[in-house]
Amino acid sequence: MGGAMGHNDHMEDDGFNDFLQEVLNGESLEKATEGITKLVIDKGVNSLSEKQRYVFKRDVLDVYTIDGCTRCESPVPWSEMYAATDNGGLCNYCWHMSEKIKHE
Template sequence: MSKKSAEEVRVILNTNKHGDTEDLQHYLEDLLRINTIDDQRAFGITKQIIEEGPRDLSDNQLHVFRDYVLENFHTEECDRCGLNVPWSEMLEANDDGFCSYCRHMLEKND
C-alpha cells in the first residue's frame, strides 16, 4: 500500500468521512490517554489537532501524522461490510478491522 499524500491526509482529517471534527478529537484524546503515540513530533501534532483542529497543519506535519498515527491507528473501512469506520469506533476497529455493527453480528453468531 502506498503512503497517502498530504492532500489525502487532509481529506481524511477535514471531511465527515469518519465523523465530525469533535469525534476525531475524542478519538485522538483516547490515543493519547492510552499512550499509543511514541514519536514526540506526532504526539505534539496530535495535541494540536485536539486543541485547534486539523485545518492549519503544514504538509510536513501531515506527513508526520500520517507516518506515526494514521498508518498505525486508522482503519479506513470495515473488513466485513466495507463501510467507513467512524472515529467513534476506530479504537476497536484497529484491533479487529470491524465496525461496531459487524462486530456485534459476528459476536452474536459465535
C-alpha cells in the same frame, strides 16, 4: 464554524477529536507524535506544518484508521475507529455480531 469548508475540515467533526484522544490515551505514540496529535485536537489539521502533517499521517492516520469494515465494508465512523483497529477492522455492529456468534 463559518466560511467555506476546506479539504480536511471534515476531520474536525464527527468524533475525530474523540478518536485522537483515544489514540493518546493508548499511550503508544512517541513524544513528538503525541505533541502533534494534541495540536490537531486543539487547533485542527490545518495548523500543522508540512513536516508535522507528514508525521501525523504516518504515525497516527496510517496506523489507527481503516478504510472500511473488513466484514460489511461500510465506512467506520471516527467514534468506532480506534476500537476497529483493535478488533480486526470491524465496525461496532459486525464486531457485536461476531461476539454474539462466539458465545452462542
